[in-house]
Amino acid sequence: MLLELAQSKKILFFGGKGGVGKTTISAATALARANQGAKVLLVSTDPAHNLGHLFDRKIGSKIVSLAAGLDGMELDPEETVKVHMEEITNSLHRLMPIQLRSEVDKHMKLSKDAPGMQEAAILERIAEVVEQGVKDYDLVVFDTAPSGHTARLMVLPEMMSAWTEGLIQRREKADKFAEVVRGMGRDSSMQDKVFGDDAADSDKMRESGIRKILNRRRLRFTNLRDRLADPEQTSFVIVLAAERLPVLETIELHKQLKDGKISVDGLVVNKRSPEGEGSFLAERHALEETHLTTLTKALPSIPRQDLYLLARDIVGLPALENLAKLIENNSGD
Ligand SMILES: Nc1ncnc2c1ncn2[C@@H]1O[C@H](COP(=O)(O)OP(=O)(O)OP(=O)(O)O)[C@@H](O)[C@H]1O
Ligand SMILES: [Mg+2]
Numbered sequence: 001m002l003l004e005l006a007q008s009k010k011i012l013f014f015g016g017k018g019g020v021g022k023t024t025i026s027a028a029t030a031l032a033r034a035n036q037g038a039k040v041l042l043v044s045t046d047p048a049h050n051l052g053h054l055f056d057r058k059i060g061s062k063i064v065s066l067a068a069g070l071d072g073m074e075l076d077p078e079e080t081v082k083v084h085m086e087e088i089t090n091s092l093h094r095l096m097p098i099q100l101r102s103e104v105d106k107h108m109k110l111s112k113d114a115p116g117m118q119e120a121a122i123l124e125r126i127a128e129v130v131e132q133g134v135k136d137y138d139l140v141v142f143d144t145a146p147s148g149h150t151a152r153l154m155v156l157p158e159m160m161s162a163w164t165e166g167l168i169q170r171r172e173k174a175d176k177f178a179e180v181v182r183g184m185g186r187d188s189s190m191q192d193k194v195f196g197d198d199a200a201d202s203d204k205m206r207e208s209g210i211r212k213i214l215n216r217r218r219l220r221f222t223n224l225r226d227r228l229a230d231p232e233q234t235s236f237v238i239v240l241a242a243e244r245l246p247v248l249e250t251i252e253l254h255k256q257l258k259d260g261k262i263s264v265d266g267l268v269v270n271k272r273s274p275e276g277e278g279s280f281l282a283e284r285h286a287l288e289e290t291h292l293t294t295l296t297k298a299l300p301s302i303p304r305q306d307l308y309l310l311a312r313d314i315v316g317l318p319a320l321e322n323l324a325k326l327i328e329n330n331s332g333d
Contacts, residue, residue, distance in 0.1 A: 016239035034069030231263035242288035
């Protein structure tokens with residue numbers, strides 16, 4: 001199932017609770033696809049940077065080569081927020097009257113830690129990576145941070161484009177109003193009173209500058225939203241453990257994603273207790289089956305792939321290659 005998804009989609013997201021195996025499985029799937037000759041980009045949006053731990057090397061926010069056909073990068077939230085804030089501050093400096101500069105700086109300092117700022121910045125980076133990634137690669141695989149955060153992130157493009165749209169409309173209204181006042185003032189001294197002569201021109205330039213920036217942002221978010229909501233291009237894979245709460249949380253995450261128009265096309269049940277390894281594991285295996293019955297009943301049409309708990313941790317390329325082979329061999333499941 002995993003390999004089929006990797007073959008048929010352009011963008012795959014792996015999500016789920018902490019520690020279930022998102023990083024390991026997304027990386028192994030990306031590797032399995034790269035081994036078939038595809039060009040694959042593996043991107044971590046998780047602040048914890050565990051892609052580097054998994055490959056046992058430094059990765060960072062610039063694209064590096066991880067294996068033949070497989071590149072990777074880790075989006076760094078702090079750095080992303082910093083760059084994002086610098087860009088906004090620079091544009092505002094250009095667009096606002098010079099005497100407001102210190103106000104702008106004060107405002108931006110406060111905004112840095114505002115709720116949602118980190119998500120907005122990461123989302124903007126995801127949009128950039130997706131835009132470029134689908135051009136340069138056959139497949140872009142995202143390893144995401146634990147669920148709550150990710151579900152919010154996936155519906156954010158919708159919110160952000162609605163928000164920018166609102167701003168644009170408000171600006172347009174303000175523009176029209178300004179035009180009317182300017183028109184009224186043509187034969188009188190009103191124009192001077194309201195704008196001053198030079199002020200009228202620089203105001204106009206500022207307005208069109210701001211509108212250009214807002215339009216660009218809106219386009220970026222609507223493009224991302226359209227791409228994420230297109231099941232031909234994008235799928236979300238939920239990774240989980242075969243336990244009671246994770247199963248219930250998976251059903252809930254699926255609902256949130258569906259509400260956000262994101263298509264969930266794969267469930268990976270990881271770290272399953274192996275069979276034929278003694279009575280303790282046999283008992284656990286049977287218990288897992290009952291939990292998975294709940295899962296299948298709630299989400300009957302989503303393909304599922306189970307992976308057994310392996311005896312060792314999965315660290316480094318050779319271990320990942322092994323898992324990639326397991327995923328390949330399991331692909332008919
Ligand atoms: N099938 C498996 N068998 C044995 N160990 C596994 C298996 N899958 C993952 N692991 C191990 O479980 C640990 C957690 O895996 P991983 O980092 O991929 O989870 P994650 O969901 O990305 O975690 P986080 O939410 O912290 O990002 C790692 O030590 C990994 O080696
Ligand atoms: Mg991880």
